[in-house]
Amino acid sequence: MAQAHRTPQPRAAPSQPRVFKLVLLGSGSVGKSSLALRYVKNDFKNILPTVGCAFFTKVVDVGTASLKLEIWDTAGQEKYHSVCHLYFRGANAALLVYDITRKDSFLKAQQWLKDLEKELHPGEVLVMLVGNKTDLSEEREVTFQEGKEFAESQKLLFMETSAKLNYQVSEVFSAVAQELLQRDDREDQAPQGDAAVALNEGPMRQAKCCAH
Amino acid sequence: MSLGRLLRRASSKASDLLTLTPGGSSSGSPGVLDGEIIYSKNNVCVHPPEGLQGLGEHHPGYLCLYMEKDEMLGATLILAWVPNSRIQRQDEEALRYITPESSPVRKAPHPRGRRTRSSGTSHQPSPTELRPTLTPKDEDILVVAQSIPDGVLASPAPEDEEKLAQGLGVDGAQPASRPARSPSGILSTVSPQDVTEEGRELRPEAGEEDGSLELSAEGVSRDSSFDSDSDAFSSPFCLSPISTALAESRGSVFLESDSSPPSSSDTGLRFPDSNGLLQTPRWDEPQRVCALEQICGVFRVDLGHMRSLRLFFSDEACTSGQLVVASRESQYKVFHFHHGGLDKLSDVFQQWKYCTEMQLKDQQVAPDKTCMQFSIRRSKLLSSETHPEESMYKRLGVSAWLNHLNELGQVEEEYKLRKAIFFGGIDVSIRGEVWPFLLRYYSHESTSEEREALRLQKRKEYSEIQQKRLSMTPEEHRAFWRNVQFIVDKDVVRTDRNNQFFRGEDNPNVESMRRILLNYAVYNPAVGYSQGMSDLVAPILAEVLDESDTFWCFVGLMQNTIFVSSPRDEDMEKQLLYLRELLRLTHLRFYQHLVSLGEDGLQMLFCHRWLLLCFKREFPEAEALRIWEACWAHYQTDYFHLFICVAIVAIYGDDVIEQQLATDQMLLHFGNLAMHMNGELVLRKARSLLYQFRLLPRIPCSLHDLCKLCGTGMWDSGYMPAVECTGHHPGSESCPYGGTVEMPSPKPLREGKKGPKTPQDGFGFRR
Numbered sequence: 007m008a009q010a011h012r013t014p015q016p017r018a019a020p021s022q023p024r025v026f027k028l029v030l031l032g033s034g035s036v037g038k039s040s041l042a043l044r045y046v047k048n049d050f051k052n053i054l055p056t057v058g059c060a061f062f063t064k065v066v067d068v069g070t071a072s073l074k075l076e077i078w079d080t081a082g083q084e085k086y087h088s089v090c091h092l093y094f095r096g097a098n099a100a101l102l103v104y105d106i107t108r109k110d111s112f113l114k115a116q117q118w119l120k121d122l123e124k125e126l127h128p129g130e131v132l133v134m135l136v137g138n139k140t141d142l143s144e145e146r147e148v149t150f151q152e153g154k155e156f157a158e159s160q161k162l163l164f165m166e167t168s169a170k171l172n173y174q175v176s177e178v179f180s181a182v183a184q185e186l187l188q189r190d191d192r193e194d195q196a197p198q199g200d201a202a203v204a205l206n207e208g209p210m211r212q213a214k215c216c217a218h
Numbered sequence: 219m220s221l222g223r224l225l226r227r228a229s230s231k232a233s234d235l236l237t238l239t240p241g242g243s244s245s246g247s248p249g250v251l252d253g254e255i256i257y258s259k260n261n262v263c264v265h266p267p268e269g270l271q272g273l274g275e276h277h278p279g280y281l282c283l284y285m286e287k288d289e290m291l292g293a294t295l296i297l298a299w300v301p302n303s304r305i306q307r308q309d310e311e312a313l314r315y316i317t318p319e320s321s322p323v324r325k326a327p328h329p330r331g332r333r334t335r336s337s338g339t340s341h342q343p344s345p346t347e348l349r350p351t352l353t354p355k356d357e358d359i360l361v362v363a364q365s366i367p368d369g370v371l372a373s374p375a376p377e378d379e380e381k382l383a384q385g386l387g388v389d390g391a392q393p394a395s396r397p398a399r400s401p402s403g404i405l406s407t408v409s410p411q412d413v414t415e416e417g418r419e420l421r422p423e424a425g426e427e428d429g430s431l432e433l434s435a436e437g438v439s440r441d442s443s444f445d446s447d448s449d450a451f452s453s454p455f456c457l458s459p460i461s462t463a464l465a466e467s468r469g470s471v472f473l474e475s476d477s478s479p480p481s482s483s484d485t486g487l488r489f490p491d492s493n494g495l496l497q498t499p500r501w502d503e504p505q506r507v508c509a510l511e512q513i514c515g516v517f518r519v520d521l522g523h524m525r526s527l528r529l530f531f532s533d534e535a536c537t538s539g540q541l542v543v544a545s546r547e548s549q550y551k552v553f554h555f556h557h558g559g560l561d562k563l564s565d566v567f568q569q570w571k572y573c574t575e576m577q578l579k580d581q582q583v584a585p586d587k588t589c590m591q592f593s594i595r596r597s598k599l600l601s602s603e604t605h606p607e608e609s610m611y612k613r614l615g616v617s618a619w620l621n622h623l624n625e626l627g628q629v630e631e632e633y634k635l636r637k638a639i640f641f642g643g644i645d646v647s648i649r650g651e652v653w654p655f656l657l658r659y660y661s662h663e664s665t666s667e668e669r670e671a672l673r674l675q676k677r678k679e680y681s682e683i684q685q686k687r688l689s690m691t692p693e694e695h696r697a698f699w700r701n702v703q704f705i706v707d708k709d710v711v712r713t714d715r716n717n718q719f720f721r722g723e724d725n726p727n728v729e730s731m732r733r734i735l736l737n738y739a740v741y742n743p744a745v746g747y748s749q750g751m752s753d754l755v756a757p758i759l760a761e762v763l764d765e766s767d768t769f770w771c772f773v774g775l776m777q778n779t780i781f782v783s784s785p786r787d788e789d790m791e792k793q794l795l796y797l798r799e800l801l802r803l804t805h806l807r808f809y810q811h812l813v814s815l816g817e818d819g820l821q822m823l824f825c826h827r828w829l830l831l832c833f834k835r836e837f838p839e840a841e842a843l844r845i846w847e848a849c850w851a852h853y854q855t856d857y858f859h860l861f862i863c864v865a866i867v868a869i870y871g872d873d874v875i876e877q878q879l880a881t882d883q884m885l886l887h888f889g890n891l892a893m894h895m896n897g898e899l900v901l902r903k904a905r906s907l908l909y910q911f912r913l914l915p916r917i918p919c920s921l922h923d924l925c926k927l928c929g930t931g932m933w934d935s936g937y938m939p940a941v942e943c944t945g946h947h948p949g950s951e952s953c954p955y956g957g958t959v960e961m962p963s964p965k966p967l968r969e970g971k972k973g974p975k976t977p978q979d980g981f982g983f984r985r
Contacts, residue, residue, distance in 0.1 A: 034705050052712040053712065055752075057750040057827050057831055058827030059827075059885065060889060061886050062883060068923075081750075088790070089724035089826065108704075
């Protein structure tokens with residue numbers, strides 16, 4: 007749906023698409039890297055556990071607009087906690103990923119949410135809860151309902167996916183992208199006209215980058 | 219062949235040829251023959267520094283100078299010193315140092331055969347015995363190639379010598395008994411009285427080894443009795459083939475020697491309580507033994523890469539005294555010539571083209587006995603991109619490895635081994651044999667027998683750990699499964715799948731890896747399992763093969779990597795701090811770029827994985843393991859991995875600066891380079907960076923610890939550049955490293971030529 011063709015708009019043509027930072031959070035082995043790999047390269051394979059931090063970009067078209075997602079893939083077992091706030095900082099969106107066959111990964115996702123809220127102002131970052139590995143539904147420990155209820159209680163977006171079967175993966179990212187654009191447009195309309203959309207991008211990123 | 223004949227043969231060749239070298243106009247002159255010995259002298263002593271004494275103060279040895287081909291300059295002068303104890307043992311490796319590769323004495327084919335054991339016996343040296351007495355009584359053991367043509371350089375007349383010997387300076391008045399170190403790194407002078415006194419005082423109870431020795435032709439053989447072609451390395455549970463070879467060959471490959479000199483460890487390692495502890499650092503006993511072994515071990519340097527050579531004469535005739543070699547890194551080595559020969563050495567230096575004699579200005583002319591100083595000037599310093607010793611080391615193969623072991627299977631000179639590995643790496647065929655030493659599972663001083671005993675004991679311990687894991691209560695097991703086993707099970711089947719060793723379904727080696735990781739989590743519950751460990755253990759298992767041995771090597775690795783300590787953030791912070799400082803020092807433009815990005819940039823996210831997995835995922839495995847070995851060698855620094863980081867940035871980071879890449883873009887840039895970088899190039903660059911770092915005359919106090927833990931190596935003095943306070947010491951008024959605040963930023967070293975004026979530090983050990 008988001009992949010619909012569009013004709014480049016005159017004012018957007020010379021500028022870069024708006025950039026949004028999306029960070030993948032969750033326990034080890036829940037499938038964060040697999041979701042990213044499926045989405046960015048439409049591939050699924052045995053990948054090594056993430057150590058440190060990996061980084062992908064993907065340009066997404068949403069309706070007539072286009073945006074660039076910077077996907078930060080983090081280590082589920084990050085031992086160096088000081089970097090966590092680096093992941094959070096400047097993030098526009100976060101995917102809290104858990105494995106539907108592991109209850110503890112669901113609990114851990116809730117913990118990540120608390121950590122996020124500590125670092126960021128409410129509403130500053132768009133959060134989506136993602137229950138991965140629906141292909142293993144016979145081993146399911148977290149029901150769809152449980153996930154949904156928690157997400158609603160915290161005003162999070164929610165979806166279940168399977169990176170392995172390519173089920174709802176691009177939908178997750180598209181939904182986030184769409185929501186990000188809407189939020190951004192709402193903010194932009196307040197001060198200036200639409201010319202600010204393209205111009206706003208640089209300074210905004212910059213400010214977030216360097217903010218203390 | 220007797221040592222005397224050997225020397226004579228060497229020198230007669232050398233004398234023909236010395237005529238071509240001095241004043242050396244052209245580099246690569248065809249007349250230069252590799253390995254020609256132009257000077258040699260026996261019973262030249264090394265004295266362990268204060269604080270290390272107790273194993274005998276005199277360590278006599280054989281010193282020689284020979285020429286070696288040098289790519290840039292045609293010829294260079296090598297100084298080698300080998301302790302008598304090693305010669306008496308007919309230690310092949312040691313003998314190679316003094317009978318260079320292409321030396322004529324090595325060209326003769328020698329039959330393999332049993333050597334007769336040296337008949338060296340100690341006898342009480344008498345005070346009158348000033349004549350060199352090491353070997354054949356009918357030979358004059360001081361050998362110098364003397365046929366220098368008059369046209370090139372006249373050998374100095376006595377008057378000249380007087381004139382040249384003006385080096386004695388103002389410091390002569392000081393009561394210092396040791397040469398003092400000046401800020402410029404040049405050794406300042408010593409009063410003749412002191413030197414004389416020392417010399418006189420030492421001579422009577424010298425206790426030097428006078429055993430005559432028969433140096434047979436086989437002694438210089440390069441061949442090893444061990445066949446390097448061995449598949450036997452892959453048998454995990456048997457006695458290692460090298461150990462076996464050693465066990466079998468005892469007394470054949472290696473000669474027994476019951477005439478060990480007092481310096482040998484055989485005489486018991488008793489240390490008298492040193493009274494010198496106030497001035498000298500405290501040495502733990504193992505440290506002392508280790509340091510002593512290194513300081514009194516083989517010493518070999520390319521004089522062309524030194525900073526200065528000094529001769530301190532202690533007698534009227536200017537024949538005895540000390541030779542002090544100073545490296546560019548401001549480390550010193552003192553050789554004591556109790557039996558003359560120093561005059562001839564000064565002749566050689568005067569004739570050698572890049573030894574420039576220095577007139578010490580600003581210094582009062584000394585009355586008579588003096589010191590001569592030669593500073594080394596080479597037309598061009600070697601390229602800054604390459605460590606000058608880069609090409610001197612080959613990969614450590616089986617025979618070279620065996621040469622590092624003595625007859626008991628102990629590593630003879632740990633420092634040399636580590637250096638060889640640092641430069642050359644280890645041949646794949648013996649990695650499984652050598653890695654356990656690098657990973658501190660085996661200690662260097664352990665004998666083959668002790669290691670076999672250790673393996674048995676550790677195997678038992680390992681099975682006890684496993685037993686503990688298998689006998690958990692159901693609740694314990696559930697928790698263990700959730701926290702550890704679940705992830706380990708997932709990770710082992712996706713680790714190093716491209717390695718033949720782990721390929722395929724139901725591979726028993728994968729099962730071994732799994733058990734090692736699970737057992738480690740039981741052994742060290744505080745650390746447990748964290749992702750990435752499988753990356754580290756897999757290559758060890760693939761080389762060491764045996765499960766229990768691998769486990770204990772892995773334990774050693776975990777203790778020595780930051781990976782395990784990274785739960786504590788400050789460890790990672792420390793690494794990043796050092797890295798930032800190192801970048802500031804060596805790659806200012808990149809550092810400034812990071813600064814311009816603010817805190818996010820300075821966090822250097824792009825290198826976290828480099829550090830955590832020691833570059834495992836940045837380079838193809840063969841190159842990554844080469845890097846591991848270089849880091850594990852702990853040569854001159856415990857932080858070589860940071861030099862690797864800087865090297866990567868230096869080689870692959872230009873785009874980052876030119877395009878002013880932001881934090882995330884940098885992550886992408888370096889992430890995309892993973893597995894596409896040239897590991898050998900990076901290693902070479904990193905070695906040269908370490909070399910450059912060690913040349914800095916002063917370093918910021920923030921990097922004070924970077925090189926301090928690695929001992930002195932073969933030098934008498936440690937590496938101790940001036941420390942400059944960069945001024946962030948919360949909770950402390952003054953710089954805890956004694957850093958001074960004179961200059962805003964350290965500058966790279968230009969050859970310091972300032973005269974020695976204000977000696978600051980005592981010349982001695984520092985840690």
